[in-house]
Amino acid sequence: MxxxxxxxxxxxxxxxxxxxxxxxxxxxxxxxxxxAEECESETEFERLLDELRLVNRYVAQGGTFYQLFAMLRxxxxxxxxxxxxxKPDLRSASFPVALLF
Numbered sequence: 001m002x003x004x005x006x007x008x009x010x011x012x013x014x015x016x017x018x019x020x021x022x023x024x025x026x027x028x029x030x031x032x033x034x035x036a037e038e039c040e041s042e043t044e045f046e047r048l049l050d051e052l053r054l055v056n057r058y059v060a061q062g063g064t065f066y067q068l069f070a071m072l073r074x075x076x077x078x079x080x081x082x083x084x085x086x087k088p089d090l091r092s093a094s095f096p097v098a099l100l101f
Contacts, residue, residue, distance in 0.1 A: 006036040006045050016052040019060035028052060028069060 001009075010016065010032050017025040032052055039045040051072055059065050 001042045001045065003037050003039075006039060007033050009049075010036060010052075013049070016049065016056055019056050020065065024059070024065045024069075028055060028072075031069075031073060 010029055016032075017029065020028065032048060035048055036045060039048060055065065055068050055072060058068050
C-alpha cells in the first residue's frame with residue numbers, strides 16, 4: 001500500500017474518528033497523516049489505525065481525548081503493546097492504565 005492509499009484510508013474510515021468532536025478529529029487525523037507518511041510497511045500502518053481506534057473507543061466510553069492523544073503522540077501506546085483494549089474503569093479520576101494492556 002502506498003502512502004497516498006494510506007492517507008485516503010485515514011479519511012475514509014469512520015471507525016477512527018466517529019466519537020471525536022470536530023477539532024479532535026481534525027487534530028488526530030493531521031497527526032496520523034504525518035505518521036502514515038513514515039510507515040514502512042502495511043503492518044505498521046495497520047498498527048497506527050488500531051491506535052487511532054483505541055483513542056476513538058476510549059473517548060466513546062467517556063475518556064479524555066487529550067490525555068490519551070498525548071500518550072499516542074509520545075509513542076507510549078506502541079511501547080506498551082499497541083491497541084489491545086479493555087474497557088476502562090471510568091470511576092477512577094486517573095488515566096485507566098488497563099487500556100494499555
